[in-house]
């Protein structure tokens with residue numbers, strides 16, 4: 044290359060920034076792959092972003108057309124955290140996650156800072172025990188709520204059930220629960236011994252594990268209540284939040300209504316709330 048050409052190349056590089064800054068850009072600080080279909084990542088949090096644990100935001104990447112490609116994502120980190128955490132599926136031909144799964148530390152994502160959602164404490168009337176029912180990535184909003192001290196201040200007992208096809212798909216949740224039990228501050232609220240007010244109930248449906256079967260079937264048979272040593276769900280004592288696929292949400296809703304619980308909303312708190320983990 045002639046000397047003049049080299050100079051010209053340098054000038055051009057200076058004129059056009061190498062990495063164009065995205066609108067509402069946040070920087071990825073941590074990435075962990077859990078299975079070939081699941082990963083989690085953390086990113087910087089806009090100083091102005093306030094949210095309630097359990098809410099979701101729109102995140103994404105710049106699309107090929109130059110317009111942002113955005114999807115709804117539950118914030119998996121609690122509202123007090125300095126960073127934001129997300130727990131994500133990898134859909135091989137999915138417009139967003141076929142690319143999002145290749146995120147690396149230092150990359151930028153787009154984050155629209157308008158949190159919304161129904162899986163919030165404000166949408167429930169006071170109760171003694173709260174149930175979080177999740178399938179698959181529906182665990183994400185509960186990863187936030189389980190790390191929020193308010194959850195343990197508001198309830199005597201917190202039960203999280205997580206149903207996945209395979210054992211490996213439980214790992215993110217299992218590690219998170221383990222971390223909460225070892226966390227000094229949260230430990231004071233939940234108790235570190237066998238009398239802990241945090242109960243974890245994982246089940247798998249397509250791979251052998253200590254507890255097999257759909258949570259809905261184990262509720263109908265009463266096994267879940269026997270296993271945990273608790274009374275069946277009642278509107279006087281129990282509150283519930285549900286996040287899974289559409290069929291799961293509908294089945295749980297029917298069960299909860301059968302126990303006498305009514306669906307609440309931000310503007311009209313009642314005994315249970317539901318949100319889709321994804322759109323089928």
Ligand SMILES: Cc1cc2nc3c(=O)[nH]c(=O)nc-3n(C[C@H](O)[C@H](O)[C@H](O)COP(=O)(O)OP(=O)(O)OC[C@H]3O[C@@H](n4cnc5c(N)ncnc54)[C@H](O)[C@@H]3O)c2cc1C
Nearest residue numbers: 114115116117130131132137138139140180183320321323
């Ligand atoms: C309120 C809300 C909150 C959400 N929170 C999360 C979250 O925290 N983590 C997350 O991974 N996704 C979440 N999603 C789904 C997310 O918005 C996208 O659908 C997902 O990131 C896939 O995007 P995509 O463009 O690759 O494929 P899409 O075109 O959006 O989806 C393609 C297909 O993949 C399947 N699929 C999509 N998402 C999932 C999933 N999470 N689990 C299993 N199958 C799925 C569905 O069959 C869907 O039709 C949420 C959706 C809603 C409505």
Ligand SMILES: NC(=O)c1ccc[n+]([C@@H]2O[C@H](COP(=O)([O-])OP(=O)(O)OC[C@H]3O[C@@H](n4cnc5c(N)ncnc54)[C@H](OP(=O)(O)O)[C@@H]3O)[C@@H](O)[C@H]2O)c1
Nearest residue numbers: 178179180206207208247248249257258259288290291294
């Ligand atoms: N997980 C995988 O290994 C895998 C691999 C390739 C593609 N996919 C595709 O990805 C999509 C999402 O799969 P996913 O496994 O993440 O989520 P999913 O299909 O929502 O299943 C998650 C868990 O929820 C259970 N479940 C489903 N419907 C239920 C209901 N009505 N009541 C109670 N429990 C219910 C499932 O049990 P059951 O097993 O009994 O349905 C499974 O244990 C699907 O379209 C799937 O075909 C998944």
